[in-house]
Amino acid sequence: MTARKRTSSAVTNPENPPPATKEHKPTVASGEDFRLAPPKLGVIFVISSLLCSLYLYLLCFHYNVDDELKRPILINAGLSLVGFFVTLKLIPVAARYVLRRNMFGFDINKRGTPQGEVKVPESLGIVVGIVFLIVAIIFQFFNFTEDSLWLVEYNAALASICFMILLGFVDDVLDVPWRVKLLLPSFATLPLLMAYAGHTTIVIPKPLVSYVGLKILDLGRIYKLYMALLAVFCTNSINIHAGLNGLEIGQTVVIAAAILIHNVMQIGASVDSELRQAHAFSIYLTQPLMATSLAMLAFNWYPSAVFVGDTYTVFAGMTMAVVGILGHFSETLLIFFLPQVLNFLLSLPQLAGIVKCPRHRLPKFDPATGLLTGTKDGTLVNVYLRIFGRKSEKSLCIHLLVFQALACAFCFLLRHFLAGWYK
Amino acid sequence: MTARKRTSSVAKSENPPPATKEHKPTVASGEDFSLAPPKLGVIFVISSLLCSLYIYLLCFHYNVDDELKRPILINAGLSLVGFFVTLKLIPVAARYVLRRNMFGFDINKRGTPQGEVKVPESLGIVVGIVFLIVAIIFQFFNFTEDSLWLVEYNAALASICFMILLGFVDDVLDVPWRVKLLLPSFATLPLLMAYAGHTTIVIPKPLVSYVGLEILDLGRIYKLYMALLAVFCTNSINIHAGLNGLEIGQTVVIAAAILIHNVMQIGASVDSELRQAHAFSIYLTQPLMATSLAMLAFNWYPSAVFVGDTYTVFAGMTMAVVGILGHFSETLLIFFLPQVLNFLLSLPQLAGIVKCPRHRLPKFDPATGLLTGTRDGTLVNVYLRIFGRKSEKSLCIHLLVFQALACAFCFLLRHFLAGWYK
Numbered sequence: 001m002t003a004r005k006r007t008s009s010a011v012t013n014p015e016n017p018p019p020a021t022k023e024h025k026p027t028v029a030s031g032e033d034f035r036l037a038p039p040k041l042g043v044i045f046v047i048s049s050l051l052c053s054l055y056l057y058l059l060c061f062h063y064n065v066d067d068e069l070k071r072p073i074l075i076n077a078g079l080s081l082v083g084f085f086v087t088l089k090l091i092p093v094a095a096r097y098v099l100r101r102n103m104f105g106f107d108i109n110k111r112g113t114p115q116g117e118v119k120v121p122e123s124l125g126i127v128v129g130i131v132f133l134i135v136a137i138i139f140q141f142f143n144f145t146e147d148s149l150w151l152v153e154y155n156a157a158l159a160s161i162c163f164m165i166l167l168g169f170v171d172d173v174l175d176v177p178w179r180v181k182l183l184l185p186s187f188a189t190l191p192l193l194m195a196y197a198g199h200t201t202i203v204i205p206k207p208l209v210s211y212v213g214l215k216i217l218d219l220g221r222i223y224k225l226y227m228a229l230l231a232v233f234c235t236n237s238i239n240i241h242a243g244l245n246g247l248e249i250g251q252t253v254v255i256a257a258a259i260l261i262h263n264v265m266q267i268g269a270s271v272d273s274e275l276r277q278a279h280a281f282s283i284y285l286t287q288p289l290m291a292t293s294l295a296m297l298a299f300n301w302y303p304s305a306v307f308v309g310d311t312y313t314v315f316a317g318m319t320m321a322v323v324g325i326l327g328h329f330s331e332t333l334l335i336f337f338l339p340q341v342l343n344f345l346l347s348l349p350q351l352a353g354i355v356k357c358p359r360h361r362l363p364k365f366d367p368a369t370g371l372l373t374g375t376k377d378g379t380l381v382n383v384y385l386r387i388f389g390r391k392s393e394k395s396l397c398i399h400l401l402v403f404q405a406l407a408c409a410f411c412f413l414l415r416h417f418l419a420g421w422y423k
Numbered sequence: 424m425t426a427r428k429r430t431s432s433v434a435k436s437e438n439p440p441p442a443t444k445e446h447k448p449t450v451a452s453g454e455d456f457s458l459a460p461p462k463l464g465v466i467f468v469i470s471s472l473l474c475s476l477y478i479y480l481l482c483f484h485y486n487v488d489d490e491l492k493r494p495i496l497i498n499a500g501l502s503l504v505g506f507f508v509t510l511k512l513i514p515v516a517a518r519y520v521l522r523r524n525m526f527g528f529d530i531n532k533r534g535t536p537q538g539e540v541k542v543p544e545s546l547g548i549v550v551g552i553v554f555l556i557v558a559i560i561f562q563f564f565n566f567t568e569d570s571l572w573l574v575e576y577n578a579a580l581a582s583i584c585f586m587i588l589l590g591f592v593d594d595v596l597d598v599p600w601r602v603k604l605l606l607p608s609f610a611t612l613p614l615l616m617a618y619a620g621h622t623t624i625v626i627p628k629p630l631v632s633y634v635g636l637e638i639l640d641l642g643r644i645y646k647l648y649m650a651l652l653a654v655f656c657t658n659s660i661n662i663h664a665g666l667n668g669l670e671i672g673q674t675v676v677i678a679a680a681i682l683i684h685n686v687m688q689i690g691a692s693v694d695s696e697l698r699q700a701h702a703f704s705i706y707l708t709q710p711l712m713a714t715s716l717a718m719l720a721f722n723w724y725p726s727a728v729f730v731g732d733t734y735t736v737f738a739g740m741t742m743a744v745v746g747i748l749g750h751f752s753e754t755l756l757i758f759f760l761p762q763v764l765n766f767l768l769s770l771p772q773l774a775g776i777v778k779c780p781r782h783r784l785p786k787f788d789p790a791t792g793l794l795t796g797t798r799d800g801t802l803v804n805v806y807l808r809i810f811g812r813k814s815e816k817s818l819c820i821h822l823l824v825f826q827a828l829a830c831a832f833c834f835l836l837r838h839f840l841a842g843w844y845k
């Protein structure tokens with residue numbers, strides 16, 4: 001499911017004034033002054049505190065992290081904070097340009113209410129993507145522990161993520177067929193696969209060693225195929241677990257928080273320098289992802305003032321796949337993605353065409369009560385509603401984000417208990 | 424001057440809601456949209472003119488190591504595939520782009536029936552994406568890879584990709600020109616980080632006595648120079664535009680010159696590092712050439728598609744990248760002589776000293792079909808004022824020949840100054 005709330009952009013638009021080479025004065029559609037609703041900073045403050053406090057505590061107080069590693073991490077955090085404010089400032093500006101180009105949608109989950117008539121600017125994920133790239137690029141200047149291998153992986157990561165943002169934005173603008181959309185992440189992963197110089201072995205779980213006959217299995221090229229599929233999965237799965245205000249960014253920041261906590265735990269508990277570098281690498285890309293996403297969430301939280309577009313969902317998915325691959329914790333990442341996996345499995349019958357698949361698989365909105373009711377579509381959103389009853393959109397989104405957080409917590413528990421038994 | 428022929432995108436039609444399964448696009452105004460067939464004959468002539476000397480030098484004249492020749496030929500093969508893929512994709516993309524109301528009217532045909540046709544814009548995105556895919560896939564075939572090479576290559580890809588992204592965002596959202604000036608600087612950053620080469624310049628022999636040094640280490644100023652070079656290359660192609668086929672035309676002429684320069688340096692040099700640097704440049708310039716020629720088949724007079732800022736900034740950035748990483752940026756600047764000239768002529772208007780209109784195109788007379796130079800400070804107009812009125816196609820050919828002559832002049836200059844200069 002793509003940007004679920006986009007309708008046709010059938011608007012007559014007064015002529016764009018020919019931009020002079022000097023001053024550029026945009027006029028807005030219909031001649032009225034366009035004003036974006038103010039960012040919901042209070043909500044963001046609460047969400048940030050909930051998500052980041054444990055991570056910051058672990059990083060700065062609980063674990064004794066080497067100064068050599070801690071300094072770049074804190075510098076990166078500082079740059080990410082700057083990225084947060086830059087994104088916050090840029091989104092209202094970009095929203096005006098985007099609306100002028102008739103890239104907007106109507107909020108389907110508010111149809112029948114006055115809010116449902118508002119033109120919501122689409123594809124603001126491009127702002128997040130560009131600020132993320134600039135922060136990530138600038139950070140290279142501050143990382144003192146750079147070596148050739150690190151630079152290769154970092155630049156390959158940047159190339160992959162940048163290519164994905166490009167393809168996502170092209171999709172948002174031109175609306176490419178869904179089959180092409182499935183294929184695109186594979187191309188974007190190629191720089192990554194080339195640069196991946198890590199092991200392609202997997203450790204056989206202890207209980208299965210007797211059956212398999214090996215302790216370590218070298219998958220070679222199949223591992224690279226697995227990496228490519230992981231990227232395709234991550235980018236698309238966030239896309240289809242969507243449809244509620246704030247759900248796309250919300251699930252991303254919850255998983256990002258889990259990633260950061262996992263990274264810092266591995267750094268703190270490990271003596272293997274290579275492993276610590278790998279997890280630090282993941283932090284260097286996840287902190288900017290978190291910060292820029294939270295800035296957009298300030299505008300996207302219920303009720304959404306902007307929509308994120310495919311640009312954001314594929315960017316977020318690709319970034320998380322990249323850190324999972326280069327940080328060597330892709331199996332852990334998959335368990336963080338448990339709700340997305342669930343949603344994908346539920347969606348399979350409709351995606352495969354066995355069951356009829358409508359344009360939007362959103363729950364049914366009742367303007368009178370303001371509540372959503374689950375339909376028979378195979379999505380986590382609908383199934384959740386059918387199990388737990390009707391909910392308002394905001395409440396349902398919060399429920400699903402808590403569910404996401406519980407899945408991540410479950411992963412940590414699983415790792416803890418299986419640690420000795422599994423590997 | 425940006426995509427000079429864009430007018431307001433007055434939206435008329437509804438986008439059909441895409442089904443999750445089969446995507447059946449309907450076209451604006453309900454008529455079947457069909458792109459004019461590619462002008463393959465013209466492309467064949469242009470390709471032969473540009474590539475024959477290069478291929479002769481590469482395969483017959485110089486005795487290039489097999490170890491270097493094989494990746495170059497593989498890259499050439501991939502670029503050829505890229506050529507055909509681009510050829511196939513442009514008509515498809517043109518339909519999507521038109522559906523999104525990204526089109527312009529050909530100002531140099533205003534008053535004739537051709538001037539009423541909606542020409543799809545920003546098709547440079549197709550060239551950019553195919554280029555990136557070819558460049559990415561090529562990594563799998565380069566056997567002489569090492570860490571340093573991979574860093575530079577990935578940094579190059581990141582820079583070029585970021586530039587394509589910014590160019591396409593500009594085409595879609597129409598960002599203010601001041602932002603447009605700044606953007607290439609951000610896109611160059613991955614490159615500047617990865618640049619592990621020397622930051623020294625060789626002082627020309629006649630000046631050594633004045634400077635007191637034979638080699639001067641510029642350090643950070645060299646990196647600043649690299650960033651400015653990128654900003655210049657991306658913007659200068661943009662403002663030397665306005666005629667059908669001029670943007671792509673100047674790019675492929677310079678690209679041919681780059682390739683010839685690269686192969687000459689490889690053939691004449693024993694320094695392995697230098698040869699690697701020039702091979703690196705070939706690996707990115709061949710795909711640029713091939714994909715650009717494919718789009719030129721549609722963009723040559725009369726243009727069936729427009730390239731958009733996406734193409735001009737992509738081409739400029741790619742050439743700046745190969746010039747920087749191939750260590751021949753001064754040579755590149757001399758290839759860019761017409762662009763430098765155009766920039767200098769444009770300065771008064773860009774700086775605001777002289778009034779600067781939206782378009783600085785020559786005046787088109789529908790009756791005769793000829794263009795007359797105005798008083799604007801562009802190479803196009805100055806050329807017309809010196810050499811008299813011309814048709815658009817003829818003027819474009821003249822300017823491309825001028826570009827080729829400038830490149831040839833550069834080779835002559837290098838030849839004669841070789842002993843005297845360095």
